[in-house]
Amino acid sequence: MIEVNRQGEVWVFAEQEEGKLSDVPLELLTKARELAGKLNVHVAAVLLGKGVAAIAEKLSAHGADKVYVVDDDKLAHYQTASYMKVVCDLIRKHKPQICLYGATPIGRDLAPTIASAMKCGLTADCTDLQIGDHADPATKENHKNLLLQIRPAFGGNIIATIVNPHRWPQMATVREGVMAMSQADANRKGKIVAVASGLEKFELPVELVESHRRPKKVNLKAARIIVAGGAGVGSKDGFRMLFDLANLLGGAVGGSRAAVDLGFVDHDHQIGQTGTTVRPALYIAVGLSGAVQHRAGMQESAKILAINNDREAPILSIAHYGIVGDLNIVVPKLIKTIRAGAGVK
């Protein structure tokens, strides 16, 4: 753990794979700029890998005032021990006040390990981050300008705000798509700080034997229209209907966690706090109730159409259009109408 350091930078872990950045670190940089603006401190990205120097500029263009670049053959493949050591060394040296990580498979492996090593707090899958004051209810101590880590809490329609007042850095993970990404500004130049990894061979306990990548099955973030199904769809077969509708509309298919858990649709399709966050022009919610964790990932959709046979379903409360009825009747009608190119004027 490091002591509270008000001058500390706001850091973003710049996850990359084979020299390519995903969107999450860029989305996080946008948020980091906002937080750092309120705190009047700098934003820095932490970039580890082999031959990654070239992407440092992209991080600057997206808002990093500074990029710590640790370029080393030993960092070519992600592994917990080596990445943890390098990032922890950097944290001890530069004492950032905030560290943000993508809630990706790598981020969810690395961030908790660092939190354990630094004995600091970590909040998973935040749906919003803000700066605010916190009064300790026990000691009445007032902590100014803490990172407010906001996420739905288990137990219904509730949102919890978590803080780490004493044991810094304040750390959080955020899913892809939660934070909106700002435009890159090629004129923005950041300071590049090259750092030696200082890694020894024994700090690489895992040997990679073989690896296979598959492209992501669906790009939900890019879809203009999303047809999302929930437990109410009833089966994998039922989801075929949703794929048909999505295809007709040139959209993509999403699912609730219940639909994913029930095996109706692959996890890549999950929308919500622990899935992907989307903001399509039209979100068609079919047979899903709209639990708080699900809404967290879709409530900023421009238009929401809910099809549900329960008038009390929370999804209808945030919908713009609603059909209260059996999805097995309504969806085929929708498909038929759209296929006929109809819709009366």
Place this chain on the structure above:
Amino acid sequence: MSQQAKMNIVVCAKQVPDTKNITGQAMKDDGTVNRSALPAVFNPEDLNAVEAALELRDRFGGTVHVLTMGPPTASEILRESLYRGADHVYLITDRRAAASDTLATSYILACAVKKLKPDIVLCGRQAIDGDTAQVGPQLAEKLGFTLITYLEEIVAMDKAVIKVKRNIGNGWEVVKARLPVLLTVMDSANTPRPRAAKRIMKYKKAAVKSELMKKIDEKLPMDYAADVKEAECQKACGQLAEKGLLIQQWNLEDIGADLAWCGMSGSPTKVHRIQSIVLKGGQYKEFPASDDGVNKLVGELIEDHTIG
């Protein structure tokens, strides 16, 4: 006996509210969940971790220990583990462990796990009440074990080097590491074996001391002297132990935990605020579920260029 036959395999498991089955009954009017109406279940991926441990034992030899932290009622998942084939089970229960965040939880688990001198520790990837997936990695760090997350398959083990296939989200990889290791297990790694009927018969009476005490409390009048109750409880414990059915129960002293790192004081994260979300509702434009209704809806969506 090969060296691996002495392998100690420890699984950390959690009892969780069944978030997958929140029925109408479990919802209160204000939209929050009535936790007591939710059944408590074996965290699904922890069952996969138990299965992976049993598979390791079956293939390479060793002993499977299952450990949980929670209230005495969490012993239910320990019995479930015994039914499926676990060799030894342990409950860590202590009021001072309440309100532990993932960091404090992993510290407490580490203290207990160390007592068992494991070669391999397994955790479910994540628990369904929080989906944080933090305790496994944090426990590995606390133990100084090599962490391998998202286990899909145990490929091989040779001379204390384990080879596994892991899921990396957009694909998979095969990695090798020398023991000791901590693995977090995905639901796709295996199908947990069912309970064995013979083992249910054998272990259904297995219990921890606190459970026996609770029964005695219910049986004896309120005003019975505490030392009499304690003596009764000791007797009951002795009888169970003779049959090999007394589940070990540890408090924070038993595992040598430093209280400063447990519970509230050991948890860096604090709750700043809990907000209930009130949904206003009823502001949507409703279309009937008829041909005409659907037709009108599609018409409107085309009109405002949302589709088409």
